[in-house]
Amino acid sequence: RRSKEVRGHYRYHWQSHNVKQSGVDDMVLLSKINEDAIVENLKKRYMDDFIFTYIGPVLISVNPFKQMPYFGEKEIEMYQGAAQYENPPHIYALADNMYRNMMIDRENQCVIISKVTFNFKFLKKYLYHVKDIILQSNPLLEAFGNAKTVRNNNSSRFGKYVEIQFSSGGEPDGGKISNFLLEKSRVVMRNPGERSFHIFYQVRMRTRDQKSSLGITKLDYYSYLNQSGSYKVDDINDKHDFQETLHAMDVIGISGMDRTLVLQIVAGILHLGNIGFKEAGNYAAVENDEFLAFPAFLLGIDQHRLKEKLTSRKIDGKWGGKSESIDVTLNVEQACFTRDALSKALHARVFDYLVESINKAMVKDHQELNIGVLDIYGFEIFQKNGFEQFCINFVNEKLQQIFIELTLKAEQEEYVQEGIRWTPIEYFNNKIVCDLIEKIKSNTYPLSVSCPVESHGRVDGLYTLRSSHDRKGFCERNRDVLFTDLIELMQSSEIPFIRALFPENLNAEKKGRPTTAGSKIKKQANDLVSTLMKCTPHYIRCIKPNETKKPKDWEESRVKHQVEYLGLKENIRVRRAGYAYRRVFRKFLNRYAILTKESWPTWRGDERQGVLHLLRSVNMDQDQYQLGHTKIFIKAPESLFLLEETRERKFDGYARAIQTAWRKYCARKKYVQMREEASDLLLNRKERRRHSLDRNFVGDYLGMDDRPELRQFVGKREKIDFADKVNKFDRRFKSIKRDLILTPKSVYLIGREKVKQGPEKGMVKEVLKRKIDVEKIMAVSLSTMQDDFMILHEEEYDSLLECVFKTEVISLLARRYEERTQKKLPLKFSTTLEMKLKKEGWGPWNAGGARQVQFIQGQGDVAVLRPSNKMLQVSIGPGLPKNSLAHQNGGLKNANHTVNQRNSQHHSNQRPTPGNTARPFLPTNVSQLKDRGSRQAPQQTNLDFLKVPDQGAAGAHRQSTNRPTPGGGRPKPAPKPKPQVPQCKALYAYDAQDTDELSFNADDIIDIIKEDASGWWTGRLRGKQGLFPNNYVTKI
Secondary structure, X not given: OOOEEEOOEEEOOHHHOOOOOOOOOEHHHOOOOOHHHHHHHHHHHHHOOOOEEEEOOEEEEEOOOOOOOOOOHHHHHHHOOOOHHHOOOOHHHHHHHHHHHHHHHOOOXXXXXXEOHHHHHHHHHHHOOOOHHHHHHHHHHHHHHEEOOOOOOOEEOOEEEEEEXXXXXXXXXXXXXXXXXXXXXXXXXXXXXXOOEOHHHHHHHOOHHHHHHHOOOOHHHOHHXXXXXXXXXXXXXXXXXXXXXXXXXXXXXXXXXXXXXXXXXXXXXXXXXXXXXXXXXXXXEEOOOHHHHHHHHHHOOOHHHHHHHHHEEEEEEEEOOEEEEEEEEOOHHHHHHHHXXXXXXXXXXXXXXXXXXXXXXXXXXXXXXXXXXXXXXOOOOOOOOOHHHHHHHHHHHHHHHHHHHHHHHHHHHHHHHOOOOOOOOOOOOOHHHHHHHHHOOHHHOOOOOOOOOOEOOOOOOOHHHHOOEOOOOHHHHHHOOOOHHHHHHHHOOOOHHHHHOOOOOOOOOOOOOOOOHHHHHHHHHHHHHHHHHOOEEEEEEEEOOOOOOOOOOOOHHHHHHHHHHHOHHHHHHHHHHOOOEEEEHHHHHHHHHHHOOOOOOOOOOOHHHHHHHHHHHOOOOHHHXXXXXXXXXXXXXXXXXXXXXXXXHHHHHHHHHHHHHHHHHHHHHHHHXXXXXXXXXXXXXXXXXXXXXXXXXXXXXXXXXXXXXXXXXXXXXXXXXXXXXXXXXXXXXXXXXXXEEEOOOEEEEEEEEEOXXXXXOOOEEEEEEEEEEHHHEEEEEEOXXXXXXXXXXXXXXXXXXXXXXXHHHHHHHHHHHHHHHOXXXXXXXXXXXXEEOOOOOOOHHHOOOEEEEEEEEOOOOOOEEEEOOOEEEEEEOOOEOOOEEEOOOOOEEEOXXXXXXXXXHHOOOOOOOOOOOOOOOOOOXXXXXXXXXXXXXXXXXXXXXXXXXOOHHHHHHHXXXXXXXXXXXXXXXXXXXXXXXXXXXXXXXXXXXXOOEOOEOOOOEEEEXXXXXXXXXXXXXXXXXXXXXXXXXXXX
């Protein structure tokens, strides 16, 4: 297959990689389809650190319990724009597929991740590559919503659906997070060996003064934390994570004051848990009033009122049509429940505030396209399963129902509806059980009302009813009611932030029974399913290989159990017998219209015939597709790749044509700008040579890409701004050839020396003679005449150079100098230039000294050098005026709008009469009229026109029409003039770099066929036509 170039390196088809093959990448290719074969394939790949496997478009992920090396920037680049099977299975491939489907079909996408938060983080890294706010939300939500469980050290104890919103052009420009199923009960109780939410352990990492103000001390001091006996986790650094949490708050725009108050509430919850109760005459009383002070202080409420609301409750009742309130004193169990309810409510509302803050930071006025990512903790079965596990497992059953509906049931039904030949495949559908759970009546089930019975049902393939759930505490946790006394208490807080967390209107009339936790979860689950069904779903099925949380530990029975429940065998069978790709005829035609002229831009016939036309254009085998009533079905992914690659080649060809035109335009614009900038540097300060005004800048005149012997002296990643041969003059004004190279950082002068010893003795090698950092250049001196001399001034010593393309190199040097120093490059112009010499030894008698270069008016365009002891005299004729500028089309113009006398040499060899500047100019084509007249007139004066013929005018006409005598002195007709072709003279020799270029020597005359603003002209020399650079020639 073809290779793709990606930012300097090549990416090849994955099958050409010299890598170990472990099992099969796509389990559709398994030779045997049963649970044992699936488990064995997953095990082979897992043991060789291949954690991802495909079942068609479904991604299977096995938790490695260690950091894997293939989640970096390199992999992100590798998977962008690649087809699914071009690279090994990866979550980045799924993410890229979602993004491309969204852009192609203009439809919202979603991915449903089961069980493990591991995948979600790396999926976000790919999708949110440029969205810092969404990325930073992760450590913040993890701090308040994740905890250590017996099976996962960083288990997400809440569900979230994250929508990444995109503009119509595909740029991520917004987002939204919806949270549900927060396990609030973890704040007040948990299983042995587990931890509460991470933030309760992170808060201890504040400074000593901050901890003192919050009453933070050792973790075992707090009743809410010491009940499980677990405080530290091996692979979690609470101190580092706490800094990430604070940084995340800052990124999403939570102010410093609000950050402090959030942590103050966290500490207040810990102190609330230390309030104990004792029995006092069948009623509850606070064991020690000292424990009331700190939570009251941190929450900004009255200590006595806190005590009152924890031990009593106001109950509203109706008696005989009248409403009245009764204060009821609570027993110890009820008081503990009230305290815990307040703690759970505080944490839940802070969590909702954080989610709302994240959403505000990503708010977008209108929604165009989005990709949704559902991350929810998976099925949970513990030795003791409570209300929370029941709710978690119910939501997972609903998600499994979506998977069954769309990957097994709907797909088979679609084949039947479209008239595709199909043999039905049996599978277990859990819809009947989900419906049963939701429809159980009033006093039987928590998802309907309040108090359930113990559930010991056994249904094959279902986690929710396959395990037993302890009904103890179901009723209390299901009620999930925060009594009005506690809301009133928090609304009385002196802290506005805390009051804002409890916005309820307690004066509003209460109607109906309060909602339960079960009914809320049921509504959230159904809303979630409704949202997901509006998107095009993608799936990540997560498998946990062991309970030890150790890498390379494989528990066969556990994995097989998950494979059975997830329905992977049935999924493989449907994918194997089915079709990998299906599209409505119209969408298919729109996608691949570019393949043929007949279908572009729109197919104007029967859609079915249009689809067949496109398939025949790529010679697809007939057994690789079927046409339904409204859709096309393509069997193998390879057949789809054929279409995609053909389409891509078509687009690539058109894109190259557009790029060529665009680059040509940009290059022309850039060269015009560079030429103008260069002219501005020398304007009114130096005479100009004609060819330096209207030529384009090439930069690299040495072909540095093919000169490794020169490239070795330049940094690997340094760009070459300018490279050409120059003459360098020493202290005796002796000329030496050097290669001058300018990069954004330095100026290099490279010479050649003969090797004096060693195996390469006698060979001539390139040697770096001098390197000057751009910012260390103090000034550049030039004369005011048209010569090519310049002096680079540096603190140690100066360099006198003669450079043909001095204007170009100085303009580039001036730009780089300003970039490095934020100052303008000092340019000095004078007819006498000073040059500081290099010290050749030690002591005052070997001081460097100085030299002068003097410029005088001479004749011609070639400089004449007369060196003396300490002075070099340069004589050169006058150039173009100092105020000469270049037109954008390459012609000359004068800054003062005066007529350049040299310009008239193209039209007339006569000089204008001095002193006649006041009279108007005659037309410039006088010489052409003279030439035309001279061609028509005879060499000697003919006075025959003075003769009057005897026959008169008519007789003369008749005589002229008679046939002349052969050879009777009739003059020979003038030859037909050859068409005049513009020509140019080569200033320098040029060796062709390609077959379509011309080679020429200095002083060769070249016919100009076509001039182009890009700098490459078309010409003819010695019968050959080709391209040549216009800066090597001058027009004749």
